[in-house]
Amino acid sequence: MPDGRVLRGEATRRAVLAHAVGVASVEGLDGLSLGRIATDLKLSKSGVFALFGSKEDLQLATVGAASAVFTEHVVDPSLAAPPGLPRVRALCENWLSYSERRIFPGGCFFFHTAAEYDARTGRxxxxxxxxSGRFAGLIEETLREAEKLGHLASGSGVAQLSFELHALGLAANADSVLHGGSRPYRLAAEAMRRRLAEAAA
Structure with a gap:
């Protein structure tokens, strides 16, 4: 039988990371600290320290946890769509939906943390x-797959199209988080549909 202490430790780790991704999506990864998380969840600071060791370890684990949530809500459902343009459309739709539904309270976790850490260095x-780069790469990879399948017109400019789709998603997230409402997502979705229709064979 599993050690009860191990099971409790795993449950505590999951609870800490579930809370940490929400905090970081609003306040940034710098808003995390072992003491703050312990206080929020009414845990001992030494117990949280035993799980993560340092603020940086907590931040790295939070990025990993957020990536798993993003994969669950955006990547996996999109990869279940047929290859080619249907999969590209699924990526766009699921990404906008994930942000609009506020899976993370601050909108897209990686939009916020990328802006926070873009000019820094370190782990x-x-x-x-x-x-962040993995998802941008997935958009381009999926478009190239569509091109190979003959779903895109010759000379459609996959790299440019990938950049534009990615930029539209980021803009919709930023505008909605700042001003509220779903209008940015509707505008971005329409722009994405139009660009894909223009590029289609």
Missing amino acids: VHDAVVEV
Whole structure:
């Protein structure tokens, strides 16, 4: 039978990270500290320290937890769509939906943390860059797959199209988080549909 202490430790770790991703999506990764999380969740600081060791370790674990949530809500459902343009459309729709539904209270976790760490160096910066870049790369990879399948017109400019789709998603998130409302998502969705229709074979 599993050790009860191990199970309790795993449950506490999950609870800490679930809270930490919400805090970081609003206040940034710098808003995290072992003491603050312990106070919020009414845990001992030594217990939280035993799980993470340092603020940086907590920040890195939070980035990993946020990546898993993003994959669950955006990437996995999109990859279940047929390859080519249907999968590209699914990526766009699921990404906008994830932000609009406030899976993280501050909107897209990686939009916020990328802005926070874009000019910095270090392990946390590298982790945010890696996850953010992986999704941008997935958009371009999916478009190239669509091109190979003949879903895109010759000379449609995959790199440019990928950049524009990614920029539209980021803009919708930023505008909605700042001003509220769902209008930015509707505008972004329409712009994405129009660009894909223009590029379609």
